[in-house]
Amino acid sequence: MFVFVLLFWALLLASIPVGLFALYLLLTSSREPNLSRSQNERTYLDPSTKQRHEFPSLEDNASLSLSVIVPAYKEEERLPVMMEETLEYLEKRKKEDFDFHYEIIIVDDGSTDKTTEVALEYVDKYGAEIIRVLTFDKNRGKGGAVRMGMLSARGRRLLMVDADGASKFSDLDKLEKALDEVESKDEEEEKMAIAVGSRAHMEADSVVERSFFRTFLMKGFHMLVLLCVRGVKDTQCGFKLFTRSVAQRLFPVYHVERWAFDVELLYIAEQLNIPIKEVAITWHEVDGSKIIPVFSWLQMGRDILFIRLRYLFGIWSYGPRKLKEN
Template sequence: MMDETMAYLEKRQYQDSGFTYEVIIVNDGSTDNTSDVALGYVTKYGADKVRLLEFTHNRGKGGAVRDGEGCLSCRGERVLMVDADGATKISDVERLEEALSKLAKDHTVPALVVGSRAHLQEQAVAERSFFRNILMYGFHLLVYVLCVRGVGDTQCGFKLFTRSAAATLFTSMHINRWAFDVEVLYIAQQLGMPVDEVAVNWKEIEGSKLVPVWSWLQMGRDILFIRLRYTFGIWRIGSNKPKQQ
């Protein structure tokens, strides 16, 4: 994934001298050689283009983004959040950039664009087992009823934010794990932040750590927490001291 990403970014910079970028890799307590691989890219491209942030203990996707300041330490006008598995084609960021430009003329306007796999749902349903489809539809219904409407795919790990949107959203979130994306979009909609959804290329990557039954139960619980705790003021939008979850 990193080879493809760096090749794409270097090519864009070569073609447009005004284009600058940085890649921030958050190592969320992994026990493999992720850090060594990441440091290899830091050495090759320089610390101004590639940075490594590390956790000793795994905190989940939300925790890595929030507590590791993966998005909060970005220096660019736009912030792309992308999973490290390479399931989404990096060049699709241009589709998101085009959509974001229509929502916000500059980075001071809070707005975000969600990469979406909703257009692939028919194929995904055909390939999944009946049980996994039941879990999927149940999750979508729960998200729609309790938290987020108007977004067909909340979970795609390919989202583009203006810098001001990232600063607002990631200092307000509390959820650490799989439902973290739902909370981000819930906060955005509560604030009236412009949100768009753009279809992206996507491929299934083997080796996912998502355990269907337990993960869906945990996500369902977290979605309930999002709605109830914000509704009753236990969690407040704008807090820069998130509670651990």
């Protein structure tokens, strides 16, 4: 009997820190994703008329073949290189296929440099029907920038791509082929599917160039990712393609708005049994990364742990949500 009493009190005492941690998660977390945006953030500028127009909604039916979402923070120097490569590919494809129509949405995540001005030069050249700029009043993180770009898109398929030009844009062909393998052309309604660009095939070579400490942190980060995502080796590559039905389901419901948003996005997709195809792409390092190696990895690791625990405790949910105008 004495042993059972000791066991009871041991379990009770052990549950106290767990309960306090759960309470901390509850008190420091909003149950609802942040879908709010200011009136200025709901509109885009047409330089030809000097007028601002309302962005469309992701809830609308698709009116274009492809939307390209480019989150950008202090990218006045790297953005032009990425845009030239992207536009060269898209314009060539448009000439070869008259049924192909695209748009690029550049989301300036509260930059303090001339990112918006540089982006508007492309709007002035190609027109606001093809390129639109969404400028945040203040920085809210890459996940927030990608979300708002997606919620304003018109494409049947939606691609997120980093502004640094690290990914070879023509590898979009590989991602589209992966989605084609999931989608059935005989069905009227498109299937849900995601194609994820991956650098996992480059991992062995990149480890050689890293210090032991950075390699240790990277391995630890990958172990944490496994708490949420099991079927994707490279969750952080900024080159992902979504069918519109997937975008409508996922982008209104995730909570994390900074670097670890990809992990939550893919976690929800796996929980909903949405097919995810991981595709090896060409990628190269580009100077000027906004990720601080140690600090950013620790921040992402913390966020990933919180993602798993907040869903485990029922603090967050990924139930369907209608887009709200707050």
